[in-house]
Amino acid sequence: MGHARILILTASIGAGHTRAAEAIRAALKAQPGAAEQRIDVVDFMSREVSIIHYLMKRIYLTMLRFVPNLYDVFFHIAGKKAGGGAVRAAFAWVMVRTMGRIIRTYQPDLVVATHPFPEGAAALWREQHGGSFALAALLTDYALHAIWFVRSVDAYFVATETMADEMAACGFDRKCIHATGIPITLMASRLARREAQVQAGLSGDRPTVLLMGGGLGLGDMEATLAALEQVQLRLSVLVVAGHNAALEERARARAAHSHHAISVRGYTHDVPVLMRAADLLITKPGALTISEAFAAGLPLLLHDPIPGPETENAVYATRCGAAVWLHPGERMAPAVEDILTHRLPAMRRAARDCAREEAAQRVAEILTEMLQRK
Numbered sequence: 468m469g470h471a472r473i474l475i476l477t478a479s480i481g482a483g484h485t486r487a488a489e490a491i492r493a494a495l496k497a498q499p500g501a502a503e504q505r506i507d508v509v510d511f512m513s514r515e516v517s518i519i520h521y522l523m524k525r526i527y528l529t530m531l532r533f534v535p536n537l538y539d540v541f542f543h544i545a546g547k548k549a550g551g552g553a554v555r556a557a558f559a560w561v562m563v564r565t566m567g568r569i570i571r572t573y574q575p576d577l578v579v580a581t582h583p584f585p586e587g588a589a590a591l592w593r594e595q596h597g598g599s600f601a602l603a604a605l606l607t608d609y610a611l612h613a614i615w616f617v618r619s620v621d622a623y624f625v626a627t628e629t630m631a632d633e634m635a636a637c638g639f640d641r642k643c644i645h646a647t648g649i650p651i652t653l654m655a656s657r658l659a660r661r662e663a664q665v666q667a668g669l670s671g672d673r674p675t676v677l678l679m680g681g682g683l684g685l686g687d688m689e690a691t692l693a694a695l696e697q698v699q700l701r702l703s704v705l706v707v708a709g710h711n712a713a714l715e716e717r718a719r720a721r722a723a724h725s726h727h728a729i730s731v732r733g734y735t736h737d738v739p740v741l742m743r744a745a746d747l748l749i750t751k752p753g754a755l756t757i758s759e760a761f762a763a764g765l766p767l768l769l770h771d772p773i774p775g776p777e778t779e780n781a782v783y784a785t786r787c788g789a790a791v792w793l794h795p796g797e798r799m800a801p802a803v804e805d806i807l808t809h810r811l812p813a814m815r816r817a818a819r820d821c822a823r824e825e826a827a828q829r830v831a832e833i834l835t836e837m838l839q840r841k
Contacts, residue, residue, distance in 0.1 A: 478582035610779030648823025663743035766814035788817035
């Protein structure tokens with residue numbers, strides 16, 4: 468195979484695409500013969516790669532924060548087969564020149580995309596210029612979305628067998644679709660719960676609730692903290708504020724006069740440890756967060772999904788029995804008390820049953836086979 472060059476293209480729109488990319492890189496580095504590979508991860512939406520892409524990302528994130536129903540409209544248009552192709556093609560045409568610069572810089576033998584924007588741009592560049600690299604796409608949700616549908620992609624990695632069958636029904640070659648699960652980093656998946664609690668700084672045997680809103684600290688976590696004050700059980704509450712400094716400051720202020728023991732962190736790499744230490748995770752339903760919770764055997768209380776993919780993720784986790792989805796107007800405190808008092812053992816079993824801890828390793832094995840065939 469020689470010194471194979473692998474380029475993993477992600478997009479820093481939410482933390483999930485980037486976490487999946489890092490999980491794949493780690494798994495590839497653990498493969499036999501990894502010393503003969505060069506593996507690079509590039510954020511396709513960073514300011515360094517393209518100021519236009521970066522500005523598009525800022526507009527997109529602003530839209531999500533202030534006008535989520537606009538995204539709902541976009542999702543439903545792009546989710547239609549024709550609409551998805553049109554949306555992806557439009558972005559690909561904007562981004563193909565930047566993609567060409569990246570391809571010339573890294574000269575990859577294999578490109579792996581964890582977001583549909585670089586996937587579409589790489590496919591278009593290869594079509595226009597006859598690039599010899601293999602192209603793989605990793606879908607980072609628990610439901611299909613037509614914006615990912617590019618006929619010339621050599622391998623697709625999806626979360627479930629159902630998704631693979633649905634893609635095949637849309638005319639894709641079933642042999643090219645691999646139902647691996649969503650790759651996660653397994654830093655703490657084998658950690659004993661008591662050991663995780665010690666590492667997380669927890670003492671005593673209070674029920675432990677973990678609050679997360681993704682790397683951006685989205686989701687109305689302040690409202691969640693206020694709602695938890697109505698829970699009569701005395702809790703240990705772990706708050707991960709992400710990069711949201713204002714939320715972190717306000718959560719610390721609330722911690723000073725709460726009847727719960729509230730511990731607040733900003734952006735942290737200790738999430739796998741915190742998940743092993745917790746009894747319940749309250750979060751928005753990002754697919755990577757759900758996958759990591761499954762691996763930790765951690766029940767979920769889901770709220771505020773971004774309309775579209777996150778709603779589908781919430782449906783999946785709820786149907787599996789590993790999550791309760793709190794709909795608008797439903798009170799949080801009774802749901803938390805019901806789960807902690809009556810439902811934890813069954814929900815833990817369901818979460819573990821959904822776990823695909825071998826996903827990253829399986830993706831790495833298939834990618835390595837693709838390189839060996841080149």
